[in-house]
Amino acid sequence: MYVCGHELGHAILHTKINCTFLKQHTLFSTNKFENEANLFCSYLLVSDETLKQYSDYSIEQIAAIFCIPTELLIIR
Template identity: 60%
Template sequence: MNKKVSKLVAYLMRKYKTNDPGVLADYLNVTIIRMPLEDMVAGFYKMIKRRKYIFLNTDIDDESFMRVVSAHELGHAIMHPKENCAFLKSHTLFLTSKLEVEANTFAAYLLISDQDINEYMVERQYTTDMMSRLLGYRKELIDFV
């Protein structure tokens, strides 16, 4: 599964020359709406009348976490377009359902570059905790690459 997802992400980044989830969403006609959501919900993806939407919680003030949520939901929009999926603030990175694992893997490959992995984890042998602090993402996300 990781190879399939990594190839998809590599293709999208090559084609659109970006790894920014918001920019990719624009290219792919996925509308992002920021609005207040329930406290535990960071964001969710939903298809409405054959149009794709990502809803992001305006209460999230951590920019790196917001990028993860955006990338995760974009993964759902691309790989699971007919499924409605929510990103819970505290639990989604721990879920083991196939859809959530794929969306987390998509987010990890989109946000964490091969260059970072090679330089820090392979050459310098940084731990996942060290990479987490360096990149500003939760270590659970880094485990997906």
């Protein structure tokens, strides 16, 4: 789910940018695009309502429940 959400973020947010090409053939930093795709994915996979529902849980516990990297919740 994480990979699909991340790639969907690229498809929606970066329609005219080929991050793979930029990484392999230029010195252009793609960190900004990767961070944006991760943020998109974090909102897609875990809603604000869900975070409220699990407010008594740690970030690690929520990540384990939804099988996503903890970093994805940290950026929220």
